[in-house]
Amino acid sequence: MAKKEEKRQEKKQEMRHEMRRSPGVDPKETLGITVLKEKDSAEWYGQVCLKAELADYAPVKGCMIIRPRGYNIWETIQSEFDKRIKKLGVKNAYFPLFIPETFFEKEKSHAQGFAPEVAWIANKYEGERIAVRPTSETVICDSFKRWVRSHRDLPMRINQWCNVVRWETEATKLFLRTREFLWQEGHCVYSTEEECEKEVLMFLDEYEKLLKDVLAIPIIKGKKTEQEKFAGAKNTYTMESFMPDGKALQSGTSHNLGQGFMKSFGVSFVGEDEKPHIPYSASWGISTRLIGALVMLHSDNKGLVLPPKVCANKIVIVPIVFEKSKKEILEYAKKVRHLVSDYHPLFDDRDEHTPGFKYSEWELKGIPLRIEVGPKDFEKNQVVIVRRDTGEKEFVMFDKIQERVPAILEKMHHDLYSKALQHLKNSVKEGGTWEDFTNIIADAKLAKMPHCLDMKCEEAVKTKTAGVTSRCIPFENNKLNAKKCFACSQDAKAMVLFGRSY
Amino acid sequence: MAKKEEKRQEKKQEMRHEMRRSPGVDPKETLGITVLKEKDSAEWYGQVCLKAELADYAPVKGCMIIRPRGYNIWETIQSEFDKRIKKLGVKNAYFPLFIPETFFEKEKSHAQGFAPEVAWIANKYEGERIAVRPTSETVICDSFKRWVRSHRDLPMRINQWCNVVRWETEATKLFLRTREFLWQEGHCVYSTEEECEKEVLMFLDEYEKLLKDVLAIPIIKGKKTEQEKFAGAKNTYTMESFMPDGKALQSGTSHNLGQGFMKSFGVSFVGEDEKPHIPYSASWGISTRLIGALVMLHSDNKGLVLPPKVCANKIVIVPIVFEKSKKEILEYAKKVRHLVSDYHPLFDDRDEHTPGFKYSEWELKGIPLRIEVGPKDFEKNQVVIVRRDTGEKEFVMFDKIQERVPAILEKMHHDLYSKALQHLKNSVKEGGTWEDFTNIIADAKLAKMPHCLDMKCEEAVKTKTAGVTSRCIPFENNKLNAKKCFACSQDAKAMVLFGRSY
Structure with a gap:
């Protein structure tokens, strides 16, 4: 019986909102995504990135502008992962954007692998060509030569968050393939081969946890073949995610570089036996490409869907006001805002838009939960909470809001992951x-x-x-x-x- | 009388420590700074940066490697300032490293000002030359053209943390003048001139607070002359700090760009009057140069001195062990470590070095407080706390440690600031x-x-x-x-x- 009443209420509320729409304006037409994910996945993807204001095309072809809504996702990935690796003894540093050409030549297979993608500086030669970094193994190994002396210095674990440039000739795609992207690159040196291999896999596991816990992205872990491994690596391990359009996405890699780079750059250390030894090195990275994976995997024909943990604003509150009850409704809605302030709620009390328009806009922009507060809700001391991914509505009494919000967010994260995992397994x-x-x-x-x-x-x-x-x-x-x-x-x-x- | 006893204890303890030194090894010679700050400030500065492991020279001339100890200072500046500006409505984003040449030409004085310092990409022309960003006004204003539509979009406040490249021809100096550096650049758009000017000064004030509260650097605020203002600005405001070697250091600037960039890039908005208007813009920045200011201003002939707030490890605990009491001392020292764990203490129980050697090393590296724990301290249930900046020693009872540590750190920050302020005033x-x-x-x-x-x-x-x-x-x-x-x-x-x- 209670359910029936709920349904009735829901229906009424929907009708009420529909009526408030500006005549003749279909918000989906003015704001929304105009193609179906199933039909034209590439166009759909581009529209979601642009219209949800995650990114913009840059004036230099193949580059991108990461807008605040997109950059915020990167900040979350950064802060989450940074915390984790610092606990594992990794220290952040910063190495230069520019690398001398001779450095590339020291590791031949590395040089060959990256040669087609390197951008060079034109007017500032000083004896030799200067590359814009496509990755930093060479310049970091050159530093290890000075920093690693004794077995006591090992393991040495360094990481940097930075931009890298790979001049792709294939068509570029926001986040997924751009000529400049942001990433972290971890670089570690070990005294033994076993320790090196063990931690190469440990950092891959850390990536897997990050993707599962924060991004709700399931992956398949494995080893790259000789053909596909990193230029200069002994072994490359990867985690591959699978997109709804039938394409795999390399979502993070961890390389066991063996002694190759260490030999090329003359790194050695004095062991406990007081003799010189050549250490082993490793590198591992994830990039802003993960934002592309998030969009591609979870979003739908209404726009962006994100797992709540990467959203700065996890809730939008939409008060539904009529002239005569405006004051009460706004006051009540503000009380609700206060209750959920930990979730940095948006409060959409704009007069110039109808509730329907607002719903569409925030669905497009991927706010995980919408809380509707109308006159009936005010009377009954309740609110309506709507999940972005499923559209499920739930009537929640005022004093249960603080209990239900985290539970619904948790459930949403779990469901997004399960759905993606099922898709991966079926694929x-x-x-x-x-x-x-x-x-x-x-x-x-x-x-x-x-x-x-x-x-x-x-x-x-x-x-x-x-x-x-x-x-x-x-x-x-x-x-x-x-x-x-x-x-x-x-x-x-x-x-x-x-x-x-x- | 108590003081006399303290002095006696101090003397004894010092002697005890001296005796433990390895025969024939003067730690100051092997580790320390070999020139005096007063005598050869440039050489002294370079040695402090290198030997305290803040930075290293990069293979490409004029660039630098920021090592973990240095990068940690930048992370603190970032997190402190980022928190502050987010509260003021600023949103982080990321704009491309590469800027088309035509963009520079749109604002003539800007183009002229930066022309000598721009690095260009050699092999990737696509119709026109591509610059490596020396600053991002042009590419960000081009985005504002698309993002700013209505007075409701204003003020728009964007910031990015990134690397920039200015190909200096003058001699470079770690942190203070390098061809690549890290910075934040804030870019804001306003509907009125008044609001623009007001916030230009507000962000300058934020810088001043950051420098005072976190870096203990006093500054003089003022307006740049026509000759020295930013290329393309209407007014540039600056904060200048003053280094002990008699040189001023521009430590942060905030530019009122008037309508110049907005006009050049065709940005306009529809006002409340429903007519088109040209907005006003501003930009402001601080950089890794501030790390250079910290070193130059506070450090001394023993090495690095830092205000405690920028130190990840605010304390080093040095247990002074003799074979027969080793176990008790280490246990007691670990209890002390537990007490001060909020300050991320280093625990230097290395067997291969004497206490004297350790003191010199951590003084060189700028750990704000040293806690010495020796057999006498264990007996008396006390520790010795030594301030890095003044060398002042204080005997503190075990149950007062948690009270004294924050007080001493606070006092140290205050004293560093006061000393620098006095110097600035006298100068x-x-x-x-x-x-x-x-x-x-x-x-x-x-x-x-x-x-x-x-x-x-x-x-x-x-x-x-x-x-x-x-x-x-x-x-x-x-x-x-x-x-x-x-x-x-x-x-x-x-x-x-x-x-x-x-």
């Missing part, structure tokens, strides 16, 4: 043959295939399919389901995940 | 004639002189004196003390502060 299909593979890829899923791990074979797959690449050799459930490589029929060595990607 | 000398002026400058002080405010006159002063420039027209005590300009004998318009500067 991985095992196959054994080339035919299986093409079918799975045509179905916009990730193909888990027995593979020979030969670089040439992988390159051939990429060419034949116009861009399908190996994403990783997953850590979990990696039992070979066939003896032969699906692509070249040589002996299979591992199950490898293949897919299209950003 | 400003008024004069009326060219002879006064040259005497004051020769004495390495700031000359407060009646001036005509003519740009050519100022330029002539600079040339004649090989580099003395006007620092500002001070806000306070600006009563003309002569009718004629000290330099050209035209009518004087204001008292202007002149000096050498970084």
